[in-house]
Amino acid sequence: MTDAELRARAAKVVPGGMYGHLNAAIFAPGYPQFFERAEGCRQWDADGRAYIDFMCSWGPVVLGHRHPRVEEAAARQAALGDCLNGPGPIMVELAELLVDTIPSADWAMFSKNGTDATTQALMVARAATGRTKVLRAHGAYHGADPWCTPSTAGTTPNERADLVEFDYNSLESLEAAAASAGDDVAAIIVTPFKHDSFEDQALVEPAFARGARALADRLGAALVIDDVRAGFRIDLRGSWERYGVRPDLTAWSKAMANGYPIAALTGVDALRGAAQTLYTTGSFWFSAVAMAAAKATIETLRDTDGIAAMERAGTQLREGLYAQAKAHGFVVNQTGPVTIPWLSFDGDADLSVALHWSDACLRHGVYLHPWHNWFMSAAHTEQDVALALEGTDRAFAETRSHFG
Amino acid sequence: MTDAELRARAAKVVPGGMYGHLNAAIFAPGYPQFFERAEGCRQWDADGRAYIDFMCSWGPVVLGHRHPRVEEAAARQAALGDCLNGPGPIMVELAELLVDTIPSADWAMFSKNGTDATTQALMVARAATGRTKVLRAHGAYHGADPWCTPSTAGTTPNERADLVEFDYNSLESLEAAAASAGDDVAAIIVTPFKHDSFEDQALVEPAFARGARALADRLGAALVIDDVRAGFRIDLRGSWERYGVRPDLTAWSKAMANGYPIAALTGVDALRGAAQTLYTTGSFWFSAVAMAAAKATIETLRDTDGIAAMERAGTQLREGLYAQAKAHGFVVNQTGPVTIPWLSFDGDADLSVALHWSDACLRHGVYLHPWHNWFMSAAHTEQDVALALEGTDRAFAETRSHFG
Structure with a gap:
């Protein structure tokens, strides 16, 4: 059952097909609505696509799934x-x-x-x-x-x-x-x-x-x-x-x-x-x-000092994103604690850059959010963050190429 | 760890030691506060006492525990x-x-x-x-x-x-x-x-x-x-x-x-x-x-037509309780659907008879409630209800003997 098929069925039996903070329709085009499974810091959507996940189910998952x-x-x-x-x-x-x-x-x-x-x-x-x-x-x-x-x-x-x-x-x-x-x-x-x-x-x-x-x-x-x-x-x-x-x-x-x-x-x-x-x-x-x-x-x-682990992973992510944004000619603001990070693009009042970039991240296997803070977990290893940064780098490149 | 020991510890770290609808202190003296485990229609309190349970965790457990x-x-x-x-x-x-x-x-x-x-x-x-x-x-x-x-x-x-x-x-x-x-x-x-x-x-x-x-x-x-x-x-x-x-x-x-x-x-x-x-x-x-x-x-x-099963068990309980009450000289009112039963004693405005009887039921291995409706589950077999009725019968006898 694909995400599209599930949405069509949901539209008949749930008001608007979905509601609340996990309603993909309200937060960004292109986002999957339905999720199939998860392990550690990875989630798989209903279409079988895997993501390194920086939303952690919007906060609850702090040690990684199925710890x-x-x-x-x-x-x-x-x-x-x-x-x-x-x-x-x-x-x-x-x-x-x-x-x-x-x-x-x-x-x-x-x-x-x-x-x-x-x-x-x-x-x-x-x-x-x-x-x-x-x-x-x-x-x-x-x-x-x-x-x-x-x-x-x-x-x-x-x-x-x-x-x-x-x-x-x-x-x-x-x-x-x-x-x-x-x-x-x-x-x-x-x-x-x-x-x-x-x-x-x-x-x-x-x-x-x-x-x-x-x-x-x-x-x-x-x-x-x-x-x-x-x-x-x-x-x-x-x-x-x-x-x-x-x-x-x-x-x-x-x-x-x-x-x-x-x-x-x-x-x-x-x-x-x-x-x-x-x-x-x-x-x-x-x-x-x-x-x-x-x-x-x-x-x-x-x-296990889980917060220190999240701080290390969050710092690695933040520093990596700064370097990538700069290399691709974007001025970004990264705010909040590194364990509850967020990135906005300077001068992006209508979020068009953020929406494009987060959508590109998705396609490169990185799940994060264009207008809501993200969450780190203690399951994000150095390797996971490095792999995610490969995806965000490609996303910055595509967004640069899109906006010229 | 006994119920009494747990209560003493809880009194230090939870307001009043407990709160809400499961607060034993507000519903009847003698009731256990803490529960250890459950299976089907039976629950065991922290002191290891087993009950045939007619509260079903105040409603949620409808098929029996661990179905x-x-x-x-x-x-x-x-x-x-x-x-x-x-x-x-x-x-x-x-x-x-x-x-x-x-x-x-x-x-x-x-x-x-x-x-x-x-x-x-x-x-x-x-x-x-x-x-x-x-x-x-x-x-x-x-x-x-x-x-x-x-x-x-x-x-x-x-x-x-x-x-x-x-x-x-x-x-x-x-x-x-x-x-x-x-x-x-x-x-x-x-x-x-x-x-x-x-x-x-x-x-x-x-x-x-x-x-x-x-x-x-x-x-x-x-x-x-x-x-x-x-x-x-x-x-x-x-x-x-x-x-x-x-x-x-x-x-x-x-x-x-x-x-x-x-x-x-x-x-x-x-x-x-x-x-x-x-x-x-x-x-x-x-x-x-x-x-x-x-x-x-x-x-x-x-x-499985679970409601029919609850109706059979509830009817067996209600009829058994009527016969017992009568035999022990009590006039009782049994009201509500048989699947969500309750029993009150006629003229028992201060609940003294109900409190005594429900407490006696407890001691004879039957968990029910003096002033809140009970709940049947599809896990209550004919044998379970018959066994519970042995306990309620002893309880009626003790309550009769107590009030003379």
Whole structure:
């Protein structure tokens, strides 16, 4: 069954044939929609084409597909049971691992979607403070529930009425947002760096991070880091630990279990009582297999220094792409952490160069994205990146020849 | 590691030691919190005690734990890949199976939590109508997002401002709710029968179901059935098909994949365009393993007439419990479909009899619930139910002796 045949069938039984962030129709022409299999850092589409993959399923796959230690832990748990009348001992072990690993975590709650965890964070903050308003950065992605989905289709004004926006990295704007919310600020929610689609990424200004912490303290509000996208690829201790800034609450998901479905909210002791007052749950939130996979993933990242491996591979990719772009006469911007990289072409406002180049990369066996950040995994070896760079070099040449 | 030891450790790293619907602390004293393993209709707690289980992990396990056909389908998919850069062919196959099985389904969208599907239903209805209000039954459970969680802790008034409540099975009350929302009704959301906790269950009055359909048509609003809890245990075609009432949208989850995490929204052609306008997604919504498990689960239920098996086992249980209750001098109410049964004791407003009896059942190896409906699975054989009835009989005797 080819990708084209599957799309034709999907068009009849799924609205638009596909939806959400994996909808190839919305992100670039030429991209395959359906995938058949994966191994390590490689994925094969439904037409049997192989890619060295720099999207990692948009984040979740952090150790490479079918990682032996993760698969073994998951299989061992699955042989006992998965979705039971209560959690397994693994829930306690995983919560203890998070508390031991993350300095700002005195407790953990588990769920399934990143959106579950960001939503829980606001609920904990509101329950703790008795306030309603949440300050969030303009354009930041915090999930796809009605309160945060980037599209307003199907949402009501009331569902988004308790949010006040500020500009990322602008303390002045954050202070103004707080002032406009008066004494009703429950939380500031912020991604660990600016990773909005269609824009160059921007690392957080340490002064902004510290200022957000100070403001939250002054207001008696919770500082929430949405580490769903970046978590476990910058610092296992939390993505702002390097700046000496600790959040009150952190939302985790994506890379936490190497592709198994799980999310977590971690928090400080002061918010434990508030967290306890919520009624938040889901049919599969306490399933043991994803928890076993999460424990194995985090332990493997820790024991093998997986982040250092991703940094090496990401640096190799970034340096290689710079050299190639220069050789082919392109000025490019490579932004964000090297483990969560992105490349844009200077002056390419309509993305025509990026779309052409990423499409050419695809044809040369390299899967990356024209307007959304990429993800490295610990399975990307020096050889894999070198091989991918052969493909990107041919793509730069074709794009140069196309645009003249 | 005993249940008590695990609880002590959990108390340090999870708010309250546990939360949500599987929090044993909120549902009855004496219940184990942690579970070790499961097979068929049996579960073993962390202390090694075995139970014939009538909660089925609160719904998901419909064919029994570790069902060979489901496990084989999941393993076959897992060997290829799970969380990829796009869905696998299995997404199309599963959507086609739902469309073929459910007369009101012209399309399907997949997610992880039942709450994802109920929330999407409201979004589709709002996108289609351009209206905001949703009519819902007082006390009905539709999930645990801020708009619907039974507790208001951590929610804001705005998040719940677009809901108008009616009384289940009262057309008059439904009409009044609609009138109070004026011309702004986007949807009526309703469970297929009344399965609120702490209350006897009530089947839907066919006239109410038909009246709700007619009202939705008159208003140009969507009729949404929340079949998350009851779906695949009453009628594979949808729980109101027997009344000749077809919804515009149906939310599914729990039993859909025999414990693997998945949810779905199905809908009619007229709402396909609106569904297509939403931005709704999740990191693990398109993972292939849970979809393969769902397809195998639904096909197995269909090919083996799993619902008939549950009806036989449920009838055997209900009749056995009636006879025992009578013999021990209790007047009990057994309500709801036999596949989603529940038993309450007449005049037991404070639940003291129910709590004593369910606790005694536990001690005699039968896991059921004092104030939440139970669930049958196709793995409950005549022998299993007969064995369970030996336990419930001893429990009735002890409860009689306790209360005199």
